[in-house]
Amino acid sequence: MSTSPAAETDVVVVGSGPNGLAAAVTLARAGLAVHVLESQETIGGGARTLDLGLAPGIVHDLCSAVHPLALASPFFAEFDLAARGVRAIAPEASYAQPLDDTPAAIAWRDVERTADGLGADGPAWRALLGTLSRDQDLVVELALGDKRSVPSALLTPRTLRTAPLFGALVALQGTPAWDLPFRTERARALLTGVAAHAIGQLPSLALGATASLLGTIAHGVGWPIPVGGSQAIVDALVADLRAHGGTVTSGHHVRTWRDVPPARAVLLDIPAPAAADVLTNRLPRPLEAMLRRVPHGDGAAKVDFVLSGPVPWRDPDVGRAGTQHLGGTRAEMARTEAEVASGRFPDRPLTLVSDPAVVDPGRVRDGLRPLWAYAHAPAGDRTDPTERVTAQIERFAPGFRDLVVASRAVPAAEMIHHNPALVGGDISQGRVTMARMIARPTPLPDPYRLDRTGWYLCSSATPPGPGVHGMAGLHAASRVLRSEFGIRELPSLAPTPGRAQESSV
Template identity: 80%
Template sequence: MSAQRFAELDAVVVGSGPNGLAAAVTLARAGLRVQVLESQDTIGGGARTLDLGLAPGITHDICSAVQPLALASPFFRAFDVRARGVELRTPEASYAQPLDDEPAAIAWRDVERTAAGLGADAAAWRATLGTLAAHWDLVVELSLGDKRSVPSALLSPRTLAAAPMFGALLGLQGTAAWNLPFRTERARALLTGVASHAIGDLPSLALGATSALLGTLAHGTGWPIPVGGSQAIIDALVADLRAHGGEIVTGHHVSTWRDVPSARAVLLDTTAGAAADILANRLPRSLEDSLRRFRHGNAAAKVDFVLSGPVPWRDAEVGRAGTQHLGGTRAQMAAAEAEVAAGRVPEHPVTLVSDPSVGDPSRIQAGLRPLWAYAHVPTGDTTDPTELVTRQIERFAPGFRDVVVASRGVSAADMPHHNPALVGGDISLGQVTMWRMIARPTARWDPYRLADTGWYLCSAATPPGPGVHGMNGWHAAQRVLRHEFGIHELPDLSPQTADVTGSATDPSHPRS
């Protein structure tokens, strides 16, 4: 499809990941003429589900399989993916932390059941994660804001319990005091494992914030698995965009501003460095330099497996969770992450694993099932991770090799082949530190607006950072509506039956 089909465009979005599509849907709902440009032949960026040809009928989630924020993100709550036919199933256990010398620690959906398995730390888990889970919506608002405005949650009397606890847990887990308030290795490892959804130093404030948010949601909403794969969420966004007059053009690579059709606003769901390259010499020099200085973080190397049966976990309870965090004890995980930070591939890397059939049995075809896994490695590492990940799974699931039918390893260096934004395997699109979660990618008051150019950055390289939540795109789209079109009221994103595709010719349309 030609990128020039529309006679006029109000907005162009470069990149069709969750953030790009969140921005595009928001703008189209406001009555704008929107076009999305995607360099790949398939839509969805890090949330695609594809048949890799490893086994008949078996599909794999290319980057993200489990979606902890699909029920919690303010954008997805406004968009209401469930009302659009996306089935999100939450396993009875959100995540598990197997250990070498004792039973695994399990984060069940039920706080009490989780606490009961933590022995001496039962009361501490209830007081911290239990309190936060009861106010999960406030925790989400505190975590997923634009880092520039005061969250309205702070003005609510309900925050008197949640906000101080969130701050205390973040502070403890992000500093040398991170062993408090927990006394057992099982509780400490359970909370540290969930921090591994970000890649960085342990302990650190940014990873402490990750563990506090995702640990809260493990009990508050659960960690849902989309039936059919993460692509189901992407398909719902695409359907809404097209229903409101938007277009998507695949196979259209943007390397310079000249590759983008004329529009009043352009939003880039790209890395900060790619934004600087596309707009080379068209931005204020200080801004261009700042974008180029935004460093990439360490990386993930991915392995897609096809199995003939479930993973034979030594502790059978581990298999009831939708996600497994493999790294052992808190000290072992911290040592592995330190190796990565030093540029070395650990012998036992922190590894995340998920069998989506735990929540979605339809992913099993002819007795075969997909298994999703990635390991933390240095940026740009060229090692095929298959053996590395297989050994780490075997550590906690002896006999795993016997159920592997096929596999495909993707090194950190090769991750950009299916998503150019994942430079060197950096799935976060930039360093994950507390400073860089605020000054992301720069310390400017408006981190989305690329000066007075009509161009914006809407990717995970902006606040609130990485994750399938659409908030980066939603925050950027709000600024586009306000600055470029004078629209100050957010459009309703809920499912509607009214056909508004004629809005482009409506006399009240912002460009008319």
């Protein structure tokens, strides 16, 4: 997909991931001429859905597949995916944690049903995650801010109740005291599976925050899966960008600032060290050094399967969830994550699984369906993950192996070939620690602005960090509008009534 840039470009965005496109849409809607350059032939970065040639008509989500943040984020709430024809369906169970010797733990979207299933830990789950999910909007504002200012939406009395509770849950889940609120292994493991979405040390404050945010949303908007795949989100963003005069060129890899056409502002939707490479000798030296020093996190090793039927989970309730966390008990997950951190790919790696057909039967063709899975692996690991991921699923779903019709594996070291932002398989554009979530990518007062000549960073290397939420793009775009164009008010992101070309469907 490629179109020519407007004759006079106000802004160039390098990278068409969700953050790059969120920035591009915001700036185009403010009346600027915006051009997006993408290194790959396909648009959308971590939110692409492609035919991998494994089976006719079956498409696979290359990276993101499940979208709690896209549905809950302030950017997408205003952009209004539903009004643009994107159907994202939340399964009745957001996520499941199968266990070897005890019944699986299930996070139903309904918090009462979840609490009922957790026995002795039901009251604590209800008091913590149930209470927070009623204030999901505040929790999301708190977590997805720019980490430099207090969003105005938080200036409400409800915040006095929500912020301390959220902080308490983060502190409890992020420290060695993490066993305190829950007495049973099932509740402990259930929340640890969520924490592990951010690959890192268990327990740690950053992973405690991840569990608290995603665990809250699980009982709010849920963990939805877009009909047709994540690409539906990208297509809606690109349609809106084009409707507002924006253009996109694919197959254009930016190595240096010389590869970028002249513009008043350039936003980089790429990792921090890559930004230092593009701007070598152009940035203030201390900043260039800080960007280069941002450490990459450990990685994801992906396996896309084609199956001849649904995964035969030992506990059928596990198959009613849109996402499964396969890692066993809390202690086992902490151990395998420590193995990853020490550079060893575990025999039983922590594995995330999603069958989109649970909510989207259209993904099934001629009885075949895609299954999305990835395992945590050391940064840059070259191991083919297929056998270990297959065995980990088989552990909780005996007979799984017999359903596999085809598969494609991408070791952590090779993730970079379909997205240069995934260095060594790092899905977070930088190691996830609490300090690095706040001082991301640097502790400077403005984490987005790189210099005084109009260069900005807008990727998940900046706050609020990883996930398909578009918020880094929005925060960076608001600074570009103010500092480079003197525009202090953000444009409306809502669909314009009667303007069908803003929608992709």
